Amino acid sequence: MQHGEPSAAIHEIVRQRIGRLTVVSALVHSVALLLGEGLIRKLISAYLIDLYEKESCLAARAQRQNAYPELEELSHYGLSLALLAGQMGVPYLPTRSQLGSDYLKNNPNLREIACPFGGQKLAAVRALVPDVGILHTQRCDPSGAAHRWGTLGMDVMGINACKKIIITTEKIVSPDIIRFDPNRTIVPGFRVAAVAEVPWGAYPLHLAGCYNSDLPAFSAACRDESVYQAYLARYILGVPDRASMMSQLMADRGPALMERLRIRQPIEAHAVVNGS
């Protein structure tokens, strides 16, 4: 959610043209690419700037391909509860948010219910259990046990709700490094189906402890059809992987680009001490 999104993985989905997807997204900017390329059948989300024609040409592009997605909208809290219910394996979770709103009238997976104890009105948010979840993290071990820090948006319930989990990571580290600070592990190795080491895997978004965002460059590409076509051809379809994309970006925008984005004033927390 707006921090450290799995952008490299989304680019690979675009390259492989994996389509007819149902996408669950909370402020994942790179989902714009899936929209623009007509790969989304159904979008479950609270917000996508690219639906807004004033800011982006990608909704219009999807429409021209007859591939504008079916929308299922709810609030951000609603979405986090749908995923938490998915993580828990229960059919729904209740909240008072969204009562009185038109989300309830238009989303069949939101329903007003009466509290079984006190009778008051509640909005039941139906569980979401995605087939595959992709999370980008700062580091993980070869089994996929992954450390994630910074804001977590909907990462904990988002990833744990999924049937299969793919972790992309800045760095694959030894299991000891994970086990020295196990409170930071967002998902244990046994839940993870695949791991890929992809430095700069969240670019153009920021990732805590690693790099700042380069979002204005991406947003500008989504605004204008010809700029978008050039961006897509040069940085996504025209390269085989993330490392090549970063090389291309440095070739075009100067060798200092990555150094400029990398964090300059790292703050090291006091060590968390474990042991016996």
Add this chain to the structure above:
Amino acid sequence: MNYTLAEQMIVVASRLLKDGDVVYTGVGLPTMAALLARHTHAPHLTIIFETGIIRTEPCPLPQGVDTLASQMFAEKLSDAFYINTLAERGFVNVGFVGAGQIDRRGNINSTCAGAYRKPSFRFPGGGGACDITSLCKSWVAILKQKKVRFPERVDFVTAPGYLDGKPNAREHAGLPSDTGPRKVITDMGVFTFVEGEMTLESIHAGVSWESLRENTGWDLRELPAVGVTPAPSNEEIDILRSKIQIRAEGASTQIPVPT
């Protein structure tokens, strides 16, 4: 000192915050207003952003709500679920939200115009606006005013105000009691709510009553004495410009204001 209408909006919103408040804020002018209050009269303000950030120290103005700068030196980094549980439990006094449209009863539409399945116009969606407006103890909408953005009734209630305006409409819908919109701040004036209806409280200096009326989509109620919005102080403008770095787009609303 000259100031822009965007700065006027930020200052009005900032002054609504009390020291010790907990404010849940969206991106843009709302964030600037919260930061201004923290830098001036509310040193014990807690600012929360929906991606999971809870901060008591100010930060540079983030482009989105979530950047490394807005994460850094937070009191707690959590997630969207935790942030909203704070609101639903009633620990958040004030919400600051933007809006695509807002109507006579304070209902916000950030979803679409026309029928939902065949909209004539799409906004990007509500994000967390519905959560802020459903759950915070009170909330303030901050947006630029145009007739199309101020319809009598929105086509889609993304975020509930006083709904149909009948007494206790929010409670009847099941929303937490004693919640609801408190003010609307635009680049033309400040509005409060009387019996569930948006009511003009003050007009900004340099804005005409006629243009404010022309940019409202219904017959607007007014308080018995509509004043001129108190101007920003020099200190507020200094801090906004030096510490919060109001974005250049604010300049487009620059109007000459008597000093």
